[in-house]
Amino acid sequence: MKIPKFAEVARGARFDVRPLQVMVPVISTVIALGIGVLIIASTGASVLGAIDAFWDGMAGSDFNIGASLNRAISLALVGLGFIFAGRANLTNVGGEGQIAMGGMFATAAALHGAGDLPLGLAFVVPLVVGTAAGALWGGLAGFLKAARGTNEVISTLLLSFIALPLVYWSVESFHLLRKPISDLSSLPESPEIPDTTKLPLLFPDNGSPLHIGLLIAAVAVVAVWLVLKHSPLGVRLRAVGLNATASRRAGMRTSLHVVLAMTVSGGFGGLAGAIMILGQQFYLTSDFSSGYGFDGLVVGLLSRGSAAGVVIGALLFGFLRSGSINMEISANVPSAVVLICQGLIVIIIAGSTILTNRKASR
Amino acid sequence: MIDEQMAVFIGSGLRLAVPIIFAATGEMLSERAGVLNLSLDGMMLMSAFAAALTSWATGSPLAGVAAGVVVATAVAAVQAVLSVTLRANQLVVGIGFNILALGTTTFLYREIFGPLSRDPIPGLAQLNLPWLASIPVIGPALSSQTGLAYVSILMVIVTWLLLKYTSFGLAVRAVGEDPRAADKAGISVARTRYLGVLYAGALAGLGGAFMSVADSNTFTENMTKGAGYLAITAVIFGGWNPWYTLAACLLFGFATALQFLVPALQLDVPVALLLLLPYLLALIAIAGFVGKGRQPGALTIPFERGG
């Protein structure tokens, strides 16, 4: 550094960017949804009719609200995992694979023994097994990063592309999870899990599919918030992510923190996958995780590292997804419109980091 | 019987490899310049759709190929603005584009073709070179390819020559390795990277167009099925070298084609394991357990002068 004063003065002169960090996700969401409405209008479909169908799908009944919230639960968990890794400056884009592993192993646990366990353990054990499978999948990327310097974006992505065929294999192979061929069906999917392993419903009387995953997600949100913002571990993760050498000099075990961050991150994905199987789908198919990983990634991106942001983003996308499905069925507008909106949101937010990053260099 | 199956296997292996060869070759050059286009899959998908649409509308598959290249290059241009000029996270932008491309092509396909359309799309003709076909086993497989397949090998040669023997190639390598040094040598980092990304876009366009108007003569939703990711994987596995990348693409193509051969030969190998093989190999490669390829020093790192 030749001129120590210049950098610090220049930095001090920058405007406060914090309002922007909130505004950018909001504005880009509004722009993307606006474009979505324009696209719907351009198809000649009735915009009001489409929005009506959309609303009905999101929140038109207790059942729809419950289904939307169930989607939001999984997205929130993946999003929490994303921001947990993000705290250590790691980008976990492997949510899809972590969900897949979690769902697959939760199914296996539920089908092989867990169903007979007493006292609610029947569903807790598969949840734990699924979480562990996801954690292992994420932790593997963390290990490769720490031990071999492998870029975690590429490794998590590759691990997803490895996990998806594994799920396919497990439901296609009779000596793995595939159900025996009966007269009725021979689809490559697992048998339905025992009733005891299904997650208890919160409101069993009114027909809402909303299950206790909501409580699990709520606890997870608070826990992640506390750990990231108010615990020594949160500071350490941040330090390691910002400057590994200085952290190492200060006595931190940097590799351990990288592995830990990715393990926890992957664990959230695994938990999400387990909850998807145990809460609503009840049997494993090869594409059960379809899209949730990337949606959860978008939720994590939108949140800018805040647990509250994850909740908002997860609710937004959970309801959007439900709405878009109904829109396609009732108003004949392709649900792909929502994909377009999601893509736009990601691109706009990523493109505006130049505004919100205090220091974009290096 | 076995010979016939081998010929089919080789033919389909090559056909599956060609789009990956196109995309990976362009992507290799772009990555040598320091920009990773995770959006490769999106570019291919957009191109496949544009090519199918144009070929269907005009009756000319060549016009389709041209349209595919134009559309993919346009996507690449936006990717370049974001990742070079706006210094956005290249990986996140890439994922965004892939979601956007999937949404856009799915939407337009349903709107334009309608969910039940089965109209045939004019496709490129096979070359059927008699002197090639006379070679035993591989002959029929080689001669049954379209001209575009041969172009893919040509592009590998062109890219190799560009990198090794031209000042543009030297600039690309310098910009991807040490942009600060390149900048001080008077090279425009931004211009070189833009050209690299556009090159990747144009080649991904050829690859995408190949899928719809040369290979399957139709468009289906999400028809690339992650071929773009596979191409990026091939670049890593090929150690950022054009010939090793080509070898990786062929390996991946034939590995994918095995899923048709294995059941025909009544071998008891799970198809799923064949599907994950390329990714597993690439993971092993980037973890540094095989291969000597070193990733370009400034890959995915935006350049900002001064500071």
Place this chain on the structure above:
Amino acid sequence: MAILELSGLTKRFGAFTALDNISLGIERGEVHCLLGENGAGKSTLCNLIFGVHRPDAGTMVLSGEQFQPRGPAEALQRGIVMVHQHFSLVPNMSVAENLMLGRASAVLKPQDIIVRMGQLAAEYGLEIDPDALIEDLSVGERQRVEIIKCLLGDPRLLVLDEPTAVLQPDEIDALLAICRQVALRGKSVILVTHKLGEIGRVADRTTVLRQGRIIETVTMEGADMRALVRSMVGRDVQSAGSVLAAAVDIEGKVPAKSAMDAVDPTSSGEAVLQISDLVYRDAHGLARLDGLNLTVGSGEIVGIAGVEGNGQTELGLILAGLASPSTGAIVVGGTPVTDCTPQQITDAGVGIVPEDRHAVACIKELSVAENLFLGAIGKFSRFGLLDKSARRKAAEAMMREFDVRASSPDVSMASLSGGNQQKAVLARELSLDPLVFLLAAQPTRGLDVGAIEAVYNRIRAARDRGLGVLLISSELEELMAVSDRIAVIYRGKLVGELSAGSFSREAIGAMMSGHAHV
């Protein structure tokens, strides 16, 4: 006639004015030195001329034509070339490839470059293997490649930004000779330095910069060197004492340490640091440290002198636990710490002020409080959660004690000046408990004069309370002002030692260049 005419150049970075109304003419065939302290604006001026930055006001005229470069490409095209402090060579490409970079010709012609290299080798004695990879070359060789790169295009103006800082004395001689050769051939040279000795040997004229302004431009024939120093630092050197002398590097003008330092050095007690036969081999198998032996006693400051790149950096990294020695042993206060983790080294009572403040000592995005307790993040927690108010209180106390000036412990480290950042690092390291030994590597690099004095005082105070201190510095005058003993490192070995009272610049200089043993 002036080849380059600058008038009224002003450059601001945010609220900070780096250059203020600079007017200056560079003549054809002259070596023109830019002299100034760190932060005087020398590098910024070079960067304006080379098009790296654009001026906020003022004009440049090159050979009678307006010159407003929009980037280095344009400056190059107009015949201006520059050798930067940090080399701009692509490490995994060959010398020839680096030389071809940025030269117009669609198809590469390595043969042409090799012929041209032969010509330059004959003219200036700049020999180098065209096929060698840059990453395999020494620092001096890399600089030679830089200069060849500059001369290839037959430039009008060669700008050299602090080129001698990284060189051995004999390499410096060769470089200055090349500068004269270049000027003899009718080209102009701008040479940036803060070393007066070099100016006397090479410059035709010298321009002195201070705080972004031109103080004076003098013709070197018959110039008064002391007057130059006065205009450079803004006050008389003798009255300003050792700190300023260190900053300007005047030969042989510094009084022996014992004469100017009133404090009696505490007599050195038992050894707190013992290094025996330390060897460190880098990735290429080169011995960067080659059998180094050193003992530091309690209550003494031992200085390590040497030209940069003789193993000082590696020694610092090993003592900090950031690199593992190949062989040898290190003992701190009776505890062996060879090949230990940074935490174990800290626990043994070692404080480290590392050479690279930004990369190793602090995390600039974190708050001052977080940086002050970087090694003890868990210290302030209740029920597993951070007790931020307790941490803030402790940080405030530490900031008062060590005079770290920041509006609050919660502002980011990046918002502090370099001097205050360094004081914070010292505060953290000197507050360790237990603490028996302190390593201070290049502790005043890039700091202003006031902060330098504060750092010296802290180091002396640490010595006085019984710590052993190892001071690694590339500034000889700094070492002579602060150390009780100076050991000279050359090619990874200590080649000689002097104690306070017998410091001689000439003797140390000779040992630094490997020419003499004492």
